[in-house]
Amino acid sequence: MSRILLLGGTGDALQIARKLTALDVYSVAGLGRTPVGLACAVRVGGFGGEEGLAQYLHTEGVALLIDATHPYAARISANAAAASRAAGVPCWALRRPGWDAQPDDDWRWVDDWAGVRAAIAPFARPFFTLGREALEHLDEIPAHQHWTVRCLDAHPGNARATVIDARGPFSVDSERALFAENAFDVVISKHSGGSATQAKLEVARERGVPVIMVRRPVLPAVERMFAGADELLAALQSDAPRA
Incomplete structure (x- = not known):
């Protein structure tokens, strides 16, 4: 059964996906190129909203949901947070910071x-x-x-x-x-x-x-939030829940 479900489609998400195991699943929307050569399974397509995602987490035995979608994928992030609560599965999220304006920027x-x-x-x-x-x-x-x-x-x-x-x-x-x-x-x-x-x-x-x-949309708070993929990967190695 799957242990980690990673919601991705970004470069940061792919970096995380490369460290997952054959028990885990990397989920992408299918709008870009489907990644190949990963040890984990790759799932293409949606889940049917919040309820569908919560059901997937339950039936597939997911122990940790990771939201590494784009900072502007507000609906997906909202569904992830709500589904994790409904299924009783912790949710971690990658919330990378935006750019800082420089003095000569307009x-x-x-x-x-x-x-x-x-x-x-x-x-x-x-x-x-x-x-x-x-x-x-x-x-x-x-x-x-x-x-x-x-x-x-x-x-x-x-x-x-x-x-x-x-x-x-x-x-x-x-x-x-x-x-x-x-x-x-x-x-x-x-x-x-x-x-x-x-x-x-x-x-x-x-x-x-x-x-x-x-401007960025407001994204939901989840159990843990990380500024970068390296920080999240370090946490995965040390204290990620595994069913």
């Missing part, structure tokens, strides 16, 4: 898509790094703008939008070349933290390009 904070649209109105060449959300609005692009959207989805874009399907980490040099080629005048980003996509912020700072930063 960050402009918004809460949602409506805030993004209002903030980018004066600009002509926005660079979206929010994931797939912008793809839902490609038919709304105003005449004075051309969007570049970077996400995991291959998409044809349209006459006013270029879609780049790519997965980080991205280097500073590659980001410099991308900014220069496309003449971005504003970047739209989640406050995700981590090193994989930080280079865009360094290049925006160098070029004096403002960043529209979407």
Whole structure:
């Protein structure tokens, strides 16, 4: 029976998954590439919400639930916390910190898509790094703008939008070349933290390009929370519950 269920889909989660055993399960949504070469089992797809996840924890004999999903996966994190309580299974969560603004950064904070649209109105060449959300609005692009959207989805874009399907980490040099080629005048980003996509912020700072930063959602408290994968892995070695 499974001992640990890891909810992932991030680079940090994959780092943790590489340390799991054949008894454990790594769960991904299936939106990106499915990881291979892991000792643990890999489960693709959802659980059916809070109740479905709680039932899975019970029937599969899970002793520890680890939430290492994206900082903006608020619904999944809420379901994980609620399901763990319902099933009587402890939940640990990776809550990596966001980035710290530097003196030369021009960050402009918004809460949602409506805030993004209002903030980018004066600009002509926005660079979206929010994931797939912008793809839902490609038919709304105003005449004075051309969007570049970077996400995991291959998409044809349209006459006013270029879609780049790519997965980080991205280097500073590659980001410099991308900014220069496309003449971005504003970047739209989640406050995700981590090193994989930080280079865009360094290049925006160098070029004096403002960043529209979407605030993080509030995530639920769980039994234990960790700032990084290494910290969580150390705890797994020392005191993780095993059924």
